[in-house]
Amino acid sequence: MNILAHLLLTTLLSTTALASPSSNNTTTHYPALTSPLGPVINLGYAAYAGNTTTPTGEANGTVAFFGGIPYAQPPVGELRFRAPQPLDETPASDGKPQVVDARNFGPACLQQPAVVGVGSEDCLLLNVWKPSNASEGDNLPVVGGGFYAGTTQGFPLYPWVTQDQQIVGVSMGYRLSVPGFLATPSLLASGDGNAGLRDQRAALDWVQRNIRSFGGDPQNVAIAGESAGGASVVMQIAAYGGQREVPFRRGTGQSIGFGPMMNDTQNAELFANITQWAGCPSSPESTALACLRTASLGALVSAINHTPLGAVSPTVDAAAGADAFLPDRPSRLIAQGKFASVGFTGGHCSNDGRTFVGGAPEDLQTEEEVASVPFKRWPGVTNETIQEALALYPPPSNASGAEFSSEYDRASIMAGDVIFTCMDWFLAEQMMRKGVQDVYAFQWNAPDPVLLKAAPYEGTMHTSDIYFLFEGTSADNAGFTFTPFNSTELALSQTAIAYWTSFASTGSPSTLRLPGSPEWLAFAPGYGRMVLTEATTATANATGAGTASAWEAFGDAHVERCLFWMREDVTAQTAV
Template sequence: MVFLQLFVAALLSNAVQHSIAQPTHTPSPVVDLGYAKYQGFFHEASRVTNFLGVRYAQEPTGNLRWRAPTTPKKVVGIQPATSQPPRCFQGNTGQGVTAPSPINHRRAETLAISEDCLFLNVYTPGDIDSVKKPLPVVVWIHGGGYALGGATGFFGADTYDGNDLIREAGRGVVAVVIQYRLGLLGFLSSGQVNQNGDLNAGLLDQQFALQWIQTHIHKFGGDRNHVTIWGQSAGAGSVIQHMIANGGRTNPPLFKGGISSSSFIPSQYRFDDPIPEATFNKVVSQLNCTSSPDQLNCLRSLDADTLQLANSAVSAGAFFGTFNFAPVVDGRFIQQRPTVALQQKKINGDFFLAMTNTNEGALFVDANTADTVHVPTYIHNLFPALTQSQVSAAAAQYAPLGTPITQVNAIMSEAILICPSHYVLQAFNGKPAFKGHFAVPPAGHGNDLSYYFPSTNGPLSFNNTAFATAFSGVFLDFARFFNPNVKSGPTITPHWDSWTVSQRVEMLFNRTEAGAPDVREISSSQDQLRRCQFWESVSANTAQ
């Protein structure tokens, strides 16, 4: 569990527990969703109407496990929407063979977790009844390797507070924060799941939430025809999944703009490939369902706490810093590997903004192996289907970068967290697309979160007002106008050229040694682009 604790500490440095102020005046707003009426509250400090814990899908329990989400059952009376929802069951990051995790291992939780977790939060500037013109909508999809997180972040130590997004947008958006099934319950894959269930349940939850937005967001003052989806890490990976969903032809369209902050595209196997099947068999074995004539129904018959034990144990058994449960190619919702779909320009959405951090990978590499790590062995563990010649070629790409630990940090950074953004940018060539680079030291994975949600994610790594305004502002300006060059207010960010294959430019967000903001346009690193081209060339074997 040491790695998991370090993961959270690094991702959410000095995070503080956040609680929403309760309503201070009546009457509170009520919205009728057809299946239920929800009563939110007006947050006096931010002057934003909050609806917290709104159910968007029926509880996915019992026979509904590993099935697509469905419309909630009708309930009578007014439901309170004044407190954060329980998070979905939490998994683990891979800890390899150095940290075995017995099946009876449980992790202490500071906030409620539940299998009944398909809720979302909606935030509207001012009083929803006073919104005269529908506002652009920004949808936040949380990260956590498809195993961790929720509307209340990691361990409940932070909240993805839509009040922050509305403030940074100059009160020009409606914000939505969604939850989705994680780990074993969201991404269990095998031929059996395909035959008697639905693959990629966690992604289907996200799509169902986006469909809910199309149906209901006007009741909160939002414009369903102006939706931007934005995520960080696995949330950014989710944005890319929705871009390639349904063969790039989701109909009706669910969004126009996409923002990826540290896009996360790990190996994405076909649902019945050996590795997903092996993971399914581990789950079945740990839960004593191997001899059952219907192993999936055996799993459905178990209580949620028992499933959670296997969720934690099996996910912890993955190679260090990786995740056992992740999206797969299911042939329907996700019809091709992301790299293939993007090469063929099969994409939903018309506008794209990508932000990557300089040192994305170090968080997912065991620093204790600095003196012993063998680069080819690491590459093989990360991508076991690579041939020996491909492993050697990959190692040769990174040999000039320094020590072995520096090399494997860069491999994790680029292969899984940086290069996928470039593949999307290439697919958008000819459409408005923008590339940013967050470089404020240490510029690690997750160091940008405190700029998006400053009220609940601790101090900024560079506490400079002009920089913070410029950096956080570009995302919300993009959400409002689909163009970071149209500003909500004064900013030091200069004109930002669109990224194209002939003009590969990105906006640098950094600080000088003297402590001043350094925000300027730069050319994309040619060496990094060359390495990304290598990973793209072997993507059939990395399963990306």
């Protein structure tokens, strides 16, 4: 889900990546090139001039930025609704290609709601942040953005690379909504389904081939994502049922959100609706797709805007056989151990469920409302399953020690547990059972103050963590604002960035943590998680502690509920 709370995979996410063991480690050295625009990286087939000006306008900063770099052919015309096609990376005959201005971000992918003039189909672009003095051969860990909700502009990795001058950051755009996830029988069978996920993989493969030129190490890449981005991390880990090597070594999934995944009948209904609004016939399928590929941008925008939010999203594409990106639902692949054995950190915001419960406190005051309102999002869940779920969440009480003080609290925790606050635990548990060593968990317990002001009852709502990880970012359909931190917010931001980049670089959040930060223990030995919390000004002044973060064990009730929601018969109904 994106920052607007109800859009699924309609925006971008952030990623760090590690190369697969089979990566080509040979490096071809091309002539050094210069440009009055800024520092130049020569990839042989293309050369890019970057920007070392800081966000505050100071020249010659410690971070060099290179934006809008293509990683695949533009998915337009005949390539619309197809898997990403590789670039021609044949080196220039003299090794001196023309220098391209890469000082700024390229266009974002089309959003939902879509607007002509906001975003572009030609959006398979990535961005690189590197220490200004990093050069080929430094082999710095590759950490970055590219899977977070919104557009890459709204989630800059500048503060990450500024704080840790031993990493390279990468973010990528990928197709969203109808352009990225249109599903028809022929698209799914041909390996063109889940194009948005395949875009992400193509960007990571580009990193493998080219990141050395920026000073990065393709053998040390990690991916991370929030919400739909967290779902992308899970799907990249479970891609191809774990049967292919992955172009990354570690992944961080934050507030993992997706589903319910559409079945064939639902996808057919969506396709008929899309063709209607694009002015195309709905059958035969080959004629419909040919029409859609030649339809105007305005027609495509109309089709996107008349599609239910979140409906066009990743789907099982088992019909593609060995090329199936998602041969089954992610929950089933995880339960069966069919995923890559990479390091994993997973967690969520304390009140993720309040964003998705379906109403405000006044809308959820009775058990009958608790049994209906949150499940409008999950129409496949039977009444029998709902009643079984209610039994796991005791009715509210004013008694001392009661878990819930209102039906709203009860419903919100339930709404979060369906996927957002349980999928991370489930994957960590299955990773542990598979013998993966670097597995960690967290809970984010500091609210986004901008969103909190708008809806105080939501507390530490969905996406609160990315406010702190990305300079106070706040977004609305490809437009972003950044709110300056106060002293305690800045302390938590710097603490969290250090944990995130430490895990991406070393496999442990604690190895490179800031002095004074508590040790982040592994998931398995203590069966617990780090709770990241902002310190009060008084506490910070009195103790000198930067944050109030601390490690805690998982509660038995949370584990029991997650076991229920991740049970095979239940995930068959939620379709995750």
